[in-house]
Amino acid sequence: MRKRVCVANWKMHKTNAQAASFVERFMQLVPSVPDSVELVICPPFTALHTVAASLSAAQGPNGRVKLGAQNMHWEASGAFTGEISAAMLLEIGVQYVILGHSERRQYFCETDETVRLKTAAALSSGLTPIVAVGESLELRHEGRTHSHVCAQTLGALAGLEPDQVAKLVIAYEPIWAIGTGQNCDPAEANAVMREIRGCVEPLQRVPILYGGSVKPDNIANYTALSDIDGGLVGGASLDAEGFAALAAAAAQREAS
Ligand code: PGA
Numbered sequence: 001m002r003k004r005v006c007v008a009n010w011k012m013h014k015t016n017a018q019a020a021s022f023v024e025r026f027m028q029l030v031p032s033v034p035d036s037v038e039l040v041i042c043p044p045f046t047a048l049h050t051v052a053a054s055l056s057a058a059q060g061p062n063g064r065v066k067l068g069a070q071n072m073h074w075e076a077s078g079a080f081t082g083e084i085s086a087a088m089l090l091e092i093g094v095q096y097v098i099l100g101h102s103e104r105r106q107y108f109c110e111t112d113e114t115v116r117l118k119t120a121a122a123l124s125s126g127l128t129p130i131v132a133v134g135e136s137l138e139l140r141h142e143g144r145t146h147s148h149v150c151a152q153t154l155g156a157l158a159g160l161e162p163d164q165v166a167k168l169v170i171a172y173e174p175i176w177a178i179g180t181g182q183n184c185d186p187a188e189a190n191a192v193m194r195e196i197r198g199c200v201e202p203l204q205r206v207p208i209l210y211g212g213s214v215k216p217d218n219i220a221n222y223t224a225l226s227d228i229d230g231g232l233v234g235g236a237s238l239d240a241e242g243f244a245a246l247a248a249a250a251a252q253r254e255a256s
Helices: 016-032 045-059 086-091 102-107 112-125 137-141 145-157 186-197 201-205 219-223 240-250
Strands: 004-009 037-042 065-069 096-099 128-133 169-172 208-211 230-233
Touching (some): 004 096, 004 169, 004 208, 016 037, 016 045, 016 240, 045 065, 112 145, 128 145, 169 186, 186 201, 186 208, 186 219
Parallel strands (some): 096 128, 128 169, 169 208, 208 230
């Protein structure tokens, strides 16, 4: 059975002080989340160290709440002002990294090629990439959702060995559903995710997460379906109570 995963993508939110108080409260709530759900918190770069220290104070090393970053560069080091390498992330305890989020593609010129380079670099350094794919409203209206997300997925995976692909997490996030409160119909999302899973064989075994306006009261409608293994959560992950409730609901295998 595939792992269930709920990822908090804080985007450009929370100072160090705010991040530390989130972790303090969230750790009190973690026992309410079934063990079957892996929990990952992705703060902005400036708060990674604080969250790492707060997590390890609360749960010791190798606890169940994992740390993730929201981006990284594919080179190991060099003259890349403003960038962060895999080694820098690993040193402070990061285990996951979101790659190719639509906001990075839209505002910061990420392409399938840069996502591919980052995915390969993350895997070879031992980080677990959470590769994000998703279509715009325009592509959806043109009936090109499936071909677009499959092209993005295959672009990110090009050149990887099957055993590397099996280590990924994929997130399907329709762009028009992100932060808009306009959810994708769960059955439609499930169909797209099944299509993604069919792109290459090892994806049958990897967690594929849905993202786009998920909330504690709608996540179970997604995770009840065959190909949806959890959520990549923006707005609803900023509040400790809300994210814990959402993760607990994501454990359900039947619609609420
Ligand atoms: P949202 O964001 O939950 O606020 O829609 C999801 C994401 O962009 O990862």
